[in-house]
Amino acid sequence: MAKQLFHLSRDGVSLLIETSTGTPNIIHWGRALPVITDPEQYLTAVTEPTPHGLFDQSHRGGVWRENARAFLGQPALQGHRAGRAFSQKFELASVSTPTDHSLEFVSRDEHAGLEVALTYEIIESGLVKVTPRVTNLGAESFNVDGLMAFLPLPDYATDILDFHGRWMRERQAQRVKISVGKHVRESHEGRTGHDYTIVQFATTENASFQNGEVWGLSLAWSGNNVHSIEREMVGRTQIGAGELLLPGEVILAAGETYNAPTVIATYSNQGVDGASDRLHRYQRARAGHVTNIRPRPVSLNVWEAVYMNHDLSKLTALAEVAGRIGVERFVLDDGWFGARRDDTAGLGDWVVSTDVWPNGFKPLIDVVKANGMEFGLWFEAEMVNPNSDLYRTHPEWIMQAGGRTPVEARWQQVLDLTHPGAYEHVLGQVDAILSEYDIAYIKWDHNRPITDPGHFERAAVRAQTLAIYRLFDELKRRHPGLEIESCASGGGRIDLGMIDHADRFWASDNNDALERQSIYRNTSIAIAPELLGTHIGPTKAHSSGRTHSISFRAATAMWGHAGIEWDVTEASELELEQLAGFISFYKANRDLLHSGRVVRVDAIDENAWSHGVVAQDGSRAIFAYAQLRTAKQILPNAMRFAGLEANATYRVNQVEPAGAPGKMQKFDSATWVDGVEVSGAWLMSAGLRTPILQPEQAMIFEVVRL
Numbered sequence: 001m002a003k004q005l006f007h008l009s010r011d012g013v014s015l016l017i018e019t020s021t022g023t024p025n026i027i028h029w030g031r032a033l034p035v036i037t038d039p040e041q042y043l044t045a046v047t048e049p050t051p052h053g054l055f056d057q058s059h060r061g062g063v064w065r066e067n068a069r070a071f072l073g074q075p076a077l078q079g080h081r082a083g084r085a086f087s088q089k090f091e092l093a094s095v096s097t098p099t100d101h102s103l104e105f106v107s108r109d110e111h112a113g114l115e116v117a118l119t120y121e122i123i124e125s126g127l128v129k130v131t132p133r134v135t136n137l138g139a140e141s142f143n144v145d146g147l148m149a150f151l152p153l154p155d156y157a158t159d160i161l162d163f164h165g166r167w168m169r170e171r172q173a174q175r176v177k178i179s180v181g182k183h184v185r186e187s188h189e190g191r192t193g194h195d196y197t198i199v200q201f202a203t204t205e206n207a208s209f210q211n212g213e214v215w216g217l218s219l220a221w222s223g224n225n226v227h228s229i230e231r232e233m234v235g236r237t238q239i240g241a242g243e244l245l246l247p248g249e250v251i252l253a254a255g256e257t258y259n260a261p262t263v264i265a266t267y268s269n270q271g272v273d274g275a276s277d278r279l280h281r282y283q284r285a286r287a288g289h290v291t292n293i294r295p296r297p298v299s300l301n302v303w304e305a306v307y308m309n310h311d312l313s314k315l316t317a318l319a320e321v322a323g324r325i326g327v328e329r330f331v332l333d334d335g336w337f338g339a340r341r342d343d344t345a346g347l348g349d350w351v352v353s354t355d356v357w358p359n360g361f362k363p364l365i366d367v368v369k370a371n372g373m374e375f376g377l378w379f380e381a382e383m384v385n386p387n388s389d390l391y392r393t394h395p396e397w398i399m400q401a402g403g404r405t406p407v408e409a410r411w412q413q414v415l416d417l418t419h420p421g422a423y424e425h426v427l428g429q430v431d432a433i434l435s436e437y438d439i440a441y442i443k444w445d446h447n448r449p450i451t452d453p454g455h456f457e458r459a460a461v462r463a464q465t466l467a468i469y470r471l472f473d474e475l476k477r478r479h480p481g482l483e484i485e486s487c488a489s490g491g492g493r494i495d496l497g498m499i500d501h502a503d504r505f506w507a508s509d510n511n512d513a514l515e516r517q518s519i520y521r522n523t524s525i526a527i528a529p530e531l532l533g534t535h536i537g538p539t540k541a542h543s544s545g546r547t548h549s550i551s552f553r554a555a556t557a558m559w560g561h562a563g564i565e566w567d568v569t570e571a572s573e574l575e576l577e578q579l580a581g582f583i584s585f586y587k588a589n590r591d592l593l594h595s596g597r598v599v600r601v602d603a604i605d606e607n608a609w610s611h612g613v614v615a616q617d618g619s620r621a622i623f624a625y626a627q628l629r630t631a632k633q634i635l636p637n638a639m640r641f642a643g644l645e646a647n648a649t650y651r652v653n654q655v656e657p658a659g660a661p662g663k664m665q666k667f668d669s670a671t672w673v674d675g676v677e678v679s680g681a682w683l684m685s686a687g688l689r690t691p692i693l694q695p696e697q698a699m700i701f702e703v704v705r706l
Contacts, residue, residue: 077146351429664693
């Protein structure tokens, strides 16, 4: 215990923790520091002055933020023992190194009868994973009201960048100044939610996608959550995140431990894209990551083609067209089970409806496989319609509190998966379907927020979240190779907890390509593109009524796990040719799209966005230039590129895998679109003069190093 300064460093990031006051205190998280040879000098360098009108000693706070150590903000641990032990003072008991790149600090308050621990692990991509826990050493139970992980921000961090949203418009960026007090983002939906920020950033002034310093926290959790940036009155600033616990959710009996969700901290001195790249590399390094198993198959989901009007002849026609244009996965959506002819009935009865499918799924699956595709199926098994056999038999299996039936949403109640009977019902019925039929993929929906989230009058969001993790894992254990998409009324459950249990996220129920531009741009900051479902929707978007060309829809859908959600039997031969061209281009390039570094070029004109994916070795790239609205000027700004090698020469040429974009000009003067060879430095600074595009049009460019 003599050592008082601990330094973790990897991939350009350092975490410096000192223990001179008997408690861990983080004195640096950010840019990499050199090897420290004289720790005492660093301890001297961070000594705080002692001001008038406050406490009679200087202090450095500490990771537990205890009031007993003169911290006047929210403690990291909040709880009590029937009103006692509410104020703790933890003394460091041990420091260990579980791995070469991790530290664990264990502290105790003998009077309160509590032990707490924080594990810090810096992984290969430079992310810091922070995992808190608390153990009850006393004989009486201890109520945990909250346990968050906090990291310090430098005084020169000035801005907050995070994301808000709603159904059909998820992940919209918002930026505010850091000021004294708290900027708090909470979700009480029982899932991470459409308004979940995914990652909350603090940034330096004028930091952008490519420039400046950013510090971000994300939470590996799919239930209620809280993110917070707080500047104390003394002038110090911290960023924190954790599970938002409802009253009584965690009551520790003697000897029990609450392991809080892991907080994932990302730092970059290369703007938001640098932080994003660390998150993507972390996801891709996991053994079970989807692209480590096989390329992402092009999907056709039939929802916006047929809705619940299931008819074998219609679906056969869809499958035949889909197979002809190169689709690899055919997904049957809602309407196949029980009394589910509309959305008022049937949820909970996961048996194939003989009214719609008198011979089961085999005739359709045979057609799907004969056309070179695998079969996928939709479930929403965390929900139940009151108009269902399940609800009529077991009305007690819903989440509820206060002896009342919760308010309905979409004619649904939430099935209480913490109830053993409900859990086994769902597992058994879904397992039976997957065992009977050759199903490679399931789209799993969660279409309503949870209200009155009680299990026999006890709050149970945490237990419900752990139950769905357990259910997904068990289905995968029983059916090796099964892929699961996390859909929650669109983007309502996208987070860094679910990535270890699901293989794909549905980014939004909104397939309007213009809306999808921002939804995808911001969601992909935290989530690797290959995990995000991005579909070409109908010509006239069902969500907004806007009409878009295939060219624009394809240029929007290409940047994730691409697919189609459109009645392709109504497409013209030209449209089918364009779809086939898009699918062929996507297949030829998905290795790059799903392994390269995602770059977002800082916009001069917010009406036009440029972004792309650059191979890790800088050898090739694909970029898009999207004209979202009419340009501010007659002549558009140059399209600049990012992430290339400055001293290398690149050839750039336009490609039109799904047809040409519409233009607003007398004639084509931008001859470079047919191929130009210039330096990476030129492309990243001066850029190239684009044609004048019509609004809601986009161009695609291939970039190859010579």
